[in-house]
Amino acid sequence: MSAFTESALLKKLSELNTSQQSIQTLSLWLIHHRKHHTIIVQTWQRELQNVAEPKKLTFMYLANDVIQNSKKKGPEYGKEFSNVLPKVFAHIGESCKSDKLLGSLGRILNIWQERGVYDAKTIADYRGRLHKESSSSAAGAAGAHPVAATGNGNGNGTTKTPSDKHSKVTDKSEKREKRKHEERLSKSKRSRTSHHATAATPIVEPAAPAAEPENGHTPPYLPLGEPPEPEELIKALNSIENSASSDALVRERIAKLPPEISEISCISKLEDKEKAKLLANQVNEAVDLLNDYNARLAAEMEQRTKLAAMLRDFQAEQKELLAQAEQRLDEHKKKLAKMLGLQKEIHDHLSNLPDLTQLPDVTGGLAPLPSAGDLFNTLH
Incomplete structure (x- = not known):
C-alpha cells in the first residue's frame, strides 16, 4: 500500500x-x-x-x-x-x-x-x-x-x-x-x-440500505458490513461442522420412526385402549424430537446466513487488498526494470573507460616540466 x-x-x-x-x-x-x-x-x-x-x-x-x-x-x-x-x-x-x-x-x-x-x-x-x-x-x-389580516394569510x-x-x-x-x-x-x-x-439459498441482508437509483444511474455506495477478522471467520466455519444438519444420530432416529405415527389410517386398526395410549406416547416423543431438531435447523440456517454475510464482506476486502497488492507489484516491477536499465548503463559506461593498467608507471614521480627557456629554445 x-x-x-x-x-x-x-x-x-x-x-x-x-x-x-x-x-x-x-x-x-x-x-x-x-x-x-x-x-x-x-x-x-x-x-x-x-x-x-x-x-x-x-x-x-x-x-x-x-x-x-x-x-x-x-x-x-x-x-x-x-x-x-x-x-x-x-x-x-x-x-x-x-x-x-x-x-x-x-x-x-x-x-x-x-x-x-x-x-x-x-x-x-x-x-x-x-x-x-x-x-x-x-x-x-x-x-x-x-x-x-388579508392577502395570503391562513385566516388566523x-x-x-x-x-x-x-x-x-x-x-x-x-x-x-x-x-x-x-x-x-x-x-x-x-x-x-x-x-x-x-428457500435453500441464504438471503444476506445488507448491513446498510443503499440509496434508491434515480434516472437509471447506479446508487451511491453504502458499506455492506464490517469485514470479519480471520479468527472470527475460522471460528464460524468450525461451528458449522457441528451443526444440526450433520447430526447423523438424530437423523437416524428420525429415519427409524415407525410409520404408524405418521399414517392416520393406522388409527382405525387400533384394537384396544392400551395400544392407543402406546401410539400416543410414540407420537408425542416423535413430535418433541422433530420440534427440537427443527429448532436446531432454524438456528443453523440463521448461523449460515450470518456466515454468508461474513464471507461476502471478507471476500470483498480480500479482493480489494489483492488489487492493491497487484498494483504495488506492478510498481515494483517497473522500478526493477528501471534499476536494471540503469545498471546496464553503468556497466556500459565502465566498459568504455580507459584501462588504467596501460598507463605508464609513475611510482617514482613524474618527469620535471620544461622551463620557459627550454620551451623558447625549442620554438627557435
Missing part, C-alpha cells in the same frame, strides 16, 4: 467518485494509515467545504465507510470525525438546498443511530445543525413580514412564507426517507423469515 503524504491524500480525494470500488479503496487506504487520522480528517473537512454540492455527499459516504469499518482497528477515526462533524453538518445545512442530499444524509444519521455509532443526543445535534438553515430562514422571514392572522414551505418540505422529505428506510428493513426481515421455510 502506498505511503501516506498529504499530496497523495489530496489527489485521492480529488479522484473520489460515488462508485463502491472508489469509496472502498480510499476507505481501506485511510484505515491503513490511521496513525495520520488527525491530518486526514482535517484535510477531508477542508476539501468537503470546497467541493461542489453533489460531491459533498460522496465525502460523507467515505466518512461513513471509514467510521464504521475502522471500529475494530481502533476508535481514532470515530473520535476525530466527531470533532469536525458538527461544523460539517452546519456547513451543509447552510450551503446546500437539495432535498436529495438532505434525505441521504438523514439515512446516514439513521444508520449511525441504529448501530450505535454515535449516541442519540449527538445524532440529534447533527440533525439539528443540518436543518438549522431552514428553520432560521423561516424565523427571519416571519420577523421581516408584518402579520397580515398569520402569513405563510416560502421559507415555511421549504422547512415543511424538508421535514416531509426526511420523514419520507425514514419511512422508506423502515419499510426496507421490514421487507428484508420478512424475506429472511420466509426464506427459512421455503
